[in-house]
Each structure stands twice: as C-alpha cells, then as structure tokens.
Amino acid sequence: MMQNTLYVTTPDIYLALDGENVVLRRQGEELHRLPLHNLEGIIAFGYTGASPALMGECAQRGIGLTFLTMHGRFLARVVGESHGNVLLRKQQYAVSSDEAASARIARPMLKAKLYNSRSVLQRAMRDHALRIDVEKLRHAADRLTVQIGELDKAKSLESLRGVEGIAAAAYFSVADDLLLQQKEHFAFTGRNRRP
Numbered sequence: 001m002m003q004n005t006l007y008v009t010t011p012d013i014y015l016a017l018d019g020e021n022v023v024l025r026r027q028g029e030e031l032h033r034l035p036l037h038n039l040e041g042i043i044a045f046g047y048t049g050a051s052p053a054l055m056g057e058c059a060q061r062g063i064g065l066t067f068l069t070m071h072g073r074f075l076a077r078v079v080g081e082s083h084g085n086v087l088l089r090k091q092q093y094a095v096s097s098d099e100a101a102s103a104r105i106a107r108p109m110l111k112a113k114l115y116n117s118r119s120v121l122q123r124a125m126r127d128h129a130l131r132i133d134v135e136k137l138r139h140a141a142d143r144l145t146v147q148i149g150e151l152d153k154a155k156s157l158e159s160l161r162g163v164e165g166i167a168a169a170a171y172f173s174v175a176d177d178l179l180l181q182q183k184e185h186f187a188f189t190g191r192n193r194r195p
Contacts (some may be wrong), residue, residue, distance in 0.1 A: 006039055011046025011070060017054040044139050046070045058132075103157050110164055111151050117171045118144040126176055132177050143170035 001177050006022065008015065010138065014025045021033040022042065036057065041064040044050070058065040059080035067075040096099045121141040125134050147167040154160045172190075 004032060004038055005041040005043060008044040008048050011048060013048050015048060015054055017051055017057050022054060036061060036063065044069065082152050099157055103160060105153055105158065106160055108172040110160060111148060114144055114148045114167050128180060131180055136177060140170045140174045
C-alpha cells in the first residue's frame with residue numbers, strides 16, 4: 001500500500017491529535033485534518049509545534065515525524081521502537097565483504113540509474129527539441145546506451161565503478177543543456193562534492 005507524507009510548510013501551524021486524525025491548527029483554529037492511517041510521515045518546516053499525544057501516536061504507528069528549519073536544516077525526528085534483525089545484519093555484512101555478491105547487487109541498481117539518466121535525456125529531446133541542442137543530447141544518450149551494455153560485461157566492483165564513471169561523465173557533460181530557465185542562477189559548470 002502506497003502511503004503519503006504530509007509536508008507542513010507554514011511555520012505557525014500546530015499539529016495535534018484528535019482521535020485517529022492529525023489536526024493542523026493556527027492560533028487555535030482548525031485548518032485541516034487528515035487520518036493518520038493514510039500517512040507514513042509528517043515533515044514540518046519552520047518552528048511548528050506538535051502535541052505530545054501526536055508525537056506518541058506517530059511513534060507507536062511508525063509514522064516518522066520530522067522537524068526542519070524553514071531552509072530545510074534538520075532539527076529533530078520522532079521515531080518509534082526499532083526492531084532490528086540480527087540475522088539480516090549478519091548477512092548484509094557477509095555480502096559487503098564478498099566482492100562478487102556485492103557486484104551482483106550493484107549491477108541492477110547501476111543499470112536502473114543509467115536507464116533513468118538516459119530517459120531524462122530522451123525526454124528533454126522529445127519535449128524541448130526547439131530549445132536544446134538535440135544532437136549533443138543524442139550523442140550523450142548513445143554513450144549511456146553503450147555503458148548500459150558494458151554493465152553486463154563488468155564482473156568486478158572496480159569495473160562497475162568504471163562503467164558508472166564513464167556514464168556519469170556522459171550525462172553531466174550535457175547537464176547544463178537540460179537547464180532551460182534561469183541559467184544565470186543555475187548554470188551547471190561541473191560537479192562538486194560540496195557545492
């Protein structure tokens with residue numbers, strides 16, 4: 001079942017519990033209410049308050065309640081009891097030290113990443129052909145197609161990293177071309193670990 005995340009972006013909202021509902025109030029006036037059973041998370045921006053009853057109910061139901069500043073910096077999170085699985089963790093550690101097993105897990109994830117990157121380029125060519133250099137994007141998409149094929153040949157993690165690096169270089173070589181508005185503010189000139 002796909003559940004929803006409630007984003008509260010108005011800083012002067014108070015979140016409260018009323019029966020099976022989360023209630024959004026401003027200065028005591030009820031603005032909105034949502035049933036908790038539809039939510040998997042609540043993210044509150046600004047200095048929004050929440051009742052202890054709501055925090056407790058969210059923790060009990062496994063609904064993440066996260067508080068961020070208005071600029072998105074993390075402040076706090078309410079989470080319920082965590083149930084770890086020792087056997088699962090042991091297996092994960094075992095796989096992490098087995099390069100062949102790690103490569104079998106990484107390959108489909110990388111393949112999905114490259115397919116998605118290529119789809120972004122193809123969508124841009126289809127939707128904005130009059131505003132972009134279609135040939136340049138087609139060339140990058142073709143390079144991604146080649147690297148998708150190379151993933152099946154790559155046997156080691158090192159070779160998978162090499163394929164991913166070549167594909168990333170192809171994708172990011174045209175990233176600036178994908179920006180269609182406000183280029184003076186959002187121009188892409190290169191990758192940076194901490195932009």
